[in-house]
Each structure stands twice: as structure tokens, then as C-alpha cells.
Amino acid sequence: xxxxxxxxxxxxxxxxxxxxxxxxxxxxxxxxxxxxxxxxxxxxxxxxxxxxxxxxxxxxxxxxxxxxxxxxxxxxxxxxxxxxxxxxxxxxxxxxxxxxxxxxxxxxxxxxxx
Amino acid sequence: xxxxxxxxxxxxxxxxxxxxxxxxxxxxxxxxxxxxxxxxxxxxxxxxxxxxxxxxxxxxxxxxxxxxxxxxxxxxxxxxxxxxxxxxxxxxxxxxxxxxxxxxxxxxxxxx
Numbered sequence: 137x138x139x140x141x142x143x144x145x146x147x148x149x150x151x152x153x154x155x156x157x158x159x160x161x162x163x164x165x166x167x168x169x170x171x172x173x174x175x176x177x178x179x180x181x182x183x184x185x186x187x188x189x190x191x192x193x194x195x196x197x198x199x200x201x202x203x204x205x206x207x208x209x210x211x212x213x214x215x216x217x218x219x220x221x222x223x224x225x226x227x228x229x230x231x232x233x234x235x236x237x238x239x240x241x242x243x244x245x246x247x248x249x250x
Numbered sequence: 251x252x253x254x255x256x257x258x259x260x261x262x263x264x265x266x267x268x269x270x271x272x273x274x275x276x277x278x279x280x281x282x283x284x285x286x287x288x289x290x291x292x293x294x295x296x297x298x299x300x301x302x303x304x305x306x307x308x309x310x311x312x313x314x315x316x317x318x319x320x321x322x323x324x325x326x327x328x329x330x331x332x333x334x335x336x337x338x339x340x341x342x343x344x345x346x347x348x349x350x351x352x353x354x355x356x357x358x359x360x361x362x
Binding site: 179241 | 282284286288291292293294295296299339341343347348349350351352353354355
């Protein structure tokens with residue numbers, strides 16, 4: 137069964153450094169998303185991406201964040217200058233013909249900012 | 251502000267019993283309500299969704315009920331199994347947006 141994959145599984149970075157989190161969505165999906173989950177808290181929407189542009193973004197997704205689909209398979213989240221409070225699990229998701237209400241999540245990347 | 255939330259943070263049931271997980275929402279403009287399951291160390295897994303023009307939808311061993319009058323959503327799991335142990339999130343989204351908002355989660359523990 138196709139699945140969303142994410143790399144790396146764990147990323148440790150120093151405050152102020154840039155990080156790029158990578159995702160490979162399910163191949164025939166059209167909608168892509170990033171979420172974050174701070175330890176012990178709920179999953180929070182960051183951004184959705186469709187037709188090579190951002191379709192929705194939350195208040196969390198400020199100028200420090202950006203997303204890109206550099207080729208036909210990868211979907212990336214970049215944090216330009218990481219802060220301690222960016223430490224969280226970051227989940228990528230994708231959805232297909234059933235629409236954005238049925239999203240398939242990857243296993244997540246644990247980002248630790250020190 | 252408008253939000254999605256859960257009534258009970260934890261639920262413990264005996265294997266074979268039915269489980270009911272509840273969720274309250276306050277955004278009357280939401281069009282889809284979705285249940286996700288999250289096992290430890292994994293990403294959320296889609297279980298079932300329901301559109302706002304329905305009040306009940308059934309899947310395999312799961313049923314979602316929507317009561318728009320009191321803005322309440324529930325997930326019923328029949329014959330709960332140890333593999334059902336996880337955190338369950340309700341989520342909601344509007345018709346014309348891709349902004350899915352999750353609730354806080356309920357941890358379901360199934361005792362053998």
C-alpha cells in the first residue's frame with residue numbers, strides 16, 4: 137500500500153540554523169500538507185499546498201517557514217532560523233481524489249532545537 | 251475563538267467491549283468532521299469522516315455520529331481490540347478550505 141515517507145526521522149539543530157524537512161507524498165496525490173505536534177499536544181495545521189502554490193496557511197506559518205515542491209516527488213518544509221519553540225514532530229500529509237478530508241500522514245520528523 | 255475539543259482525555263475499556271469517544275466542536279461552519287488514530291511514534295491515521303449533511307456513518311467496526319444541534323461528534327468502536335489502543339483525534343474542516351483543525355485527543359487503552 138502506498139504511503140507517505142519523511143526524512144530524516146530525527147533532526148537535531150542549533151538555534152538560528154536553517155533546517156529542511158523532506159517528504160515524499162503518495163505519488164498520485166494532489167494536495168500536500170505540513171503539520172506539527174509539540175510533545176503531548178494536539179496536531180496543528182501549518183500549511184496546505186496545491187497546484188504548486190500555498191492554498192492555506194495557519195498563523196503559525198510565518199515568514200520563517202517556507203514550502204517547496206522542487207520536483208515531481210518531493211515536498212519540503214524549510215525553517216530559516218530555528219527557535220527553541222520549533223522543537224516538535226513535523227508531519228507531512230497528502231490527499232488525493234477523495235479530497236482534503238481524507239489525508240494520509242507520514243511517520244513524522246522529530247525536530248530538536250538546542 | 252472557535253475550536254474543536256474533546257470531552258475526556260483518557261478512556262480505558264475491556265477487550266471486546268464497545269468504546270465511545272466524544273468530541274465537541276464550536277465552529278458551525280465546519281463541513282467535514284474526521285477521526286484520526288495516532289499510535290505511539292506514528293503519524294495520525296485516517297479512520298472515518300462524516301459530512302455535515304449526515305448524522306451517521308459506518309465503517310468497519312467504527313461508527314461516527316454527528317449531532318449538529320449540540321455540536322457533538324462521537325466515534326464508536328465495536329468489539330474493541332488491543333490494537334485499537336491509541337490516541338484518537340477529532341478534526342474539522344470547512345467546505346472550501348484545506349485547513350484541518352485537530353482536537354486535543356483522547357487516549358484509549360484496551361485491557362486484555
